[in-house]
Amino acid sequence: MPTLSCKITSVEAITNTIYRVRLTPESSVIFRAGQYLTLKIRDHLHLSFSIASTPMEKDIIELHIGGSEFNSSTISVIEYIQNNKDIIVDMPHGLAWLREDNDLPLLLIAGGTGFSYIRSILFTALSQKSDRYISVYWGGREIQHLYELNSLNRLMHENAHLKIFPVLEKPKHGFCGREGTVISAIMKDYSCLYGHAIYIAGPINMVRKARICLCTERGANSSFIFGDALTFI
Structure with a gap:
């Protein structure tokens, strides 16, 4: 390189x-x-x-x-x-780049600063101005770890096909989001993930659990799950 x-x-x-x-x-x-x-x-x-x-x-x-x-x-x-x-x-x-040769709904999953990986994919996908549905799940321990949440919420109001789901392990009173882990939130929201393109970044244990749960319990196609950490697990 x-x-x-x-x-x-x-x-x-x-x-x-x-x-x-x-x-x-x-x-x-x-x-x-x-x-x-x-x-x-x-x-x-x-x-x-x-x-x-x-x-x-x-x-x-x-x-x-x-x-x-x-x-x-x-x-x-x-x-x-x-x-x-x-x-x-x-x-x-890296080989986990955004595939632009299909219009599958995008499920973008981030833990902590894994958001940097998701951010590039999100803004690139939005720039294509397609009708592709995009869901972003971003998790952290505390609200400070979701450091661009305000910007994402503004972006969601500007794009009808974009949904943002913040998830905190330790939310404080007044937090407008989900409590628990990113993976638990996704498992509650989806009964089937077949036909979704999934991009994920974060702690290695989170990525490992995501691949197992989303494929075995929600029907996600492993060929459409992308993340550089998947190379090592």
Whole structure:
């Protein structure tokens, strides 16, 4: 895969553990919605992140870095980005990109910052201005982990074929969404998922459970379930 140098344009703290990072590549980038890149932090530290921006945005790359719990590698990435002006990127990677050769209803499932993967697919699908139905299920522990929920709700009001379902494990009073896990919410809402194209990103245990439950109990076709984590489970 080709490497390119990028200017670190901005680093924005969305929550106390999640950062929005924007990079400006030295030349226009070509990738598919749903693919990821690798950041070269040091010689022996290369970390991968889903691309949150869309292929239509040729001059900017957006990443969502962090999660509900920081680990040492994530801290290293943020520290590097905050203290440097440039970074080396290796892209594109991944086979779980948006398939545009059918009009199957889209079911987009995200846990935490797995939303960055879903975001690129969602905005790309909406840009096609088709009548394709899109349902987004985004789960987190607390409301702060659904860091673009307000924007998604506005988007839903602008698109009649889009539905947004926020899910929290620990909702507080006044939360207008579902309680529990993303997978439990989907299982309650659907009796059959045959004929849906499903894209999923999040913690590995969530992805594993989703594939088992959605295929064996809701009839989803495994050939139409996409997610890079599925390669490892």
